[in-house]
Amino acid sequence: MKTDIILAGVGGQGILSIAASIGMAALGNELYIKQAEVHGMSQRGGAVQSHLRISTSPIASDLIPLGKADLILSVEPMESLRYLPYLAEHGWLVTNSNPYLNIPDYPDMGAIETQIAMHPNHVLLDADKMASELGSRKVSNMVILGAATPFIGIPYEHFETGIRAIFGRKGEEIVLLNLEALRKGKEITEDKV
């Protein structure tokens, strides 16, 4: 088993917390992991990405080669398109539909949706809205992760265990909220695989 994931977003949107959740789930599966992160200047509201590689055999490069990513998981719609050169032919693109507007020339949302829809294996979801319905916009990243879980190749229960480990110290209420967000996301996509 080998899954290469590009996590995409804008500095400050918390893609590293998603990476940590997947990493924790992978650890439970005794897998090899490499995770290249972006620290520094770009974190100030710039485009950021993380390359996350999970495999049953040793991993060489910290960076995913072009055309090899099995999944682009993006917390922002335009950012999901920035990394298309990495996506494998039959790879999945899972993205939040809610734009992060911090530049003057942000493109038309319709045009972005058209580009995303041109890709057969795509999931476009309003994770912020779904998270708000659960009671906290903060868990929107967890909704997106949930929607991506069927494409990662790790049993769903391992994500639940990982989330328990990460949020455990914040109390049972927070754990349950995150697990619920994860499940809401998963429900959107579980029949696609």
Place this chain on the structure above:
Amino acid sequence: MQKMMLLGDEAIAQAALDAGISGVYAYPGTPSTEITEYVQKSPIAREGKVHSEWSANEKTAMEAALGMSYAGKRSMVCMKHVGLNVAADPFMNAAITGVNGGMVVAVADDPSMHSSQNEQDSRVFGKFAMIPVFEPADQQETYDMTYRAFDLSEQYKIPVMLRVTTRLAHSRSGVVTSEVRDQHAVVLPDNPIQFILLPSFARKSYQFLLDHQDAFEAESEQSVFNPFIDGSDRSLGIVVCGLAYNYLVENFNDHKVPHPVLKISQYPLPRKKLATLYEMCESILVIEEGYPVVEELLAGILGLGKKVRGRLDGTLPRAGELTPDLVGLAFGPQVKKIRKIPDIVANRPPALCKGCSHADVYHALNEVMGPFGEGRVFSDIGCYTLGALPPYNAIYTCVDMGASITMAKGAADAGLLPAVCVIGDSTFTHSGMTGLLDAVLQNSPITVIISDNSTTAMTGGQVSHATGRLDSICKGIGVDSKHVRTLNPLKKYHRNNVQVLKEEIAYEGISVIIAQRECIQTATRKRREARRESPQE
């Protein structure tokens, strides 16, 4: 022994702690910051009272690390590549004095300049100082080499460099740790003149360094970190340094390269191993992250001998970070379908945060400078460098830490007036104070704006040595107290701030304006932490 998920930077820190360091010294700088931060958060470090407070700059850090080594304890100093320029004086001379307790100089280079003003290769600096250098390929090697570096340092009484690059510094993977060693006790150097570089002593010390070069090379020849991996296709031999090894093997099934490969992770270069590869192969490909250091040596200045390919002949790009795809292209065109980035995708460069105090400083400054025209504001290294971009377009220089004040002075000396500079608080105490002294002694007609957000913001909000001290430092250096002004960069004080700037820019002498308001990021973080501690509010 345990397996941990660590960034390359964290692997350096964990290895140094396990090797029994008594202190780490550093100034924050991407991509090296996380080394020191890891030690600061480490329970073993706290328990063992391992020093980990930030230093004012890389030079003071290097000297303090050398002092700890003088006292017989193991020390580490960490910096980004350009930080080594600041620390170059103690670095070069520490190679001459040698060390007492083991000392490792951890340097994180930034090829492709993700967060830097150049992409200089610290291996060149290591060779310049004539000390051993380790260049790991992955997180486990980063741990193992750091751990080994302390032993090598003590064996030869020499500082040892550990060189990583951004990709390894900021990538996470599983690391198995080694046995935890105790810290050393305080013990003076055996030789009482070891650290006295008076010319007559220094000549002997330098000779000692020269005499050890063969031993360093012999270490590299025997090193398990410089393995030769044979391959049947000898039309090409590959020399691959550090992290580039991963990109090489990524391109072959099961990571098996059909050509003979010499992996280099310990310097000085093992000449015998290189000669063996050179003799057995028809041509050579050198893959290295950074400058074509090894390639240039192997090709020779006249390019005689066998064909040597790499960054110099265009097989690989001359500049920038390598990738698995770029290395793959060295073996011929790659056949794969790559999607394009749709044209509608707009650039999203980093920007000052909403509510950032620097933004208010620039709005006021732009209003004041408007009538004087462009090109009169010098600046420095920090978040506020983003003031060079729209919508501010407020500054015209960014060269090195502290250069804003001294460049403004030089421009004023040349007759470019008014000359204004914008420098951050932490950058000011890093390398701005001495320049201010120059300007004070000649009463240069420059206006120094210290945009004081009371933190080292760009690297994530580390403590700033300047906090609460700027007024007294500037007056102490000799700026006339009437011309040390303080303002609060908030929209509601805009009119007043513009007025203060106008007055001081009109003044024909040295003036300092301290524009103080805390970084919005650290302020928000503190508020959140306070709320967590007293949830009833």
